[in-house]
Amino acid sequence: MKAALQGAIANLESAKGIHSTAAIEVESVLSREQPCLQLADYFLWVVQRLFEKQEDQYLQQVLPALSLIVDIDDATRQPFGRYYSRQKPISLAEIQKARPEI
Numbered sequence: 001m002k003a004a005l006q007g008a009i010a011n012l013e014s015a016k017g018i019h020s021t022a023a024i025e026v027e028s029v030l031s032r033e034q035p036c037l038q039l040a041d042y043f044l045w046v047v048q049r050l051f052e053k054q055e056d057q058y059l060q061q062v063l064p065a066l067s068l069i070v071d072i073d074d075a076t077r078q079p080f081g082r083y084y085s086r087q088k089p090i091s092l093a094e095i096q097k098a099r100p101e102i
Contacts (some may be wrong), residue, residue: 002026047090056092063089074098 005024013019031037046058047069069090072081082098084090 004024005042009036050090050095054092054096059092071095071098 003025009020009024029037030052031041033065043062043066046062049055050059067086069084071080071084074082076082076098084094
C-alpha cells in the first residue's frame with residue numbers, strides 16, 4: 001500500500017508539477033477497532049448494495065451524509081467516470097438510466 005501511494009505521489013508530481021512532503025503512514029487495523037473505518041465500510045457496503053443488488057433503502061438513510069460518489073466504471077460520458085453529488089444525487093433510477101446493463 002505504501003509503495004502504491006508513493007507511486008501515485010510520483011505520478012502527480014511528474015504530471016502536474018505538484019510536490020508533496022507529507023509523511024505516508026500505513027497501518028492495518030480491524031474496522032471494529034476504529035469507528036471511522038466502520039463508518040467508511042458501511043458507506044461502501046451501501047453503495048455496493050445499490051449497484052449489485054439494486055437496493056436503495058440503505059442509501060436513502062445515508063445519502064444526506066454523502067457529498068460525492070464517483071462511479072469510475074461509468075465512462076459513458078467522461079473517461080474519468082460519473083460524479084454524483086448533493087446537487088445531482090445518486091439513486092437507483094439514475095444508475096439504471098446511466099447503466100442499463102446493471
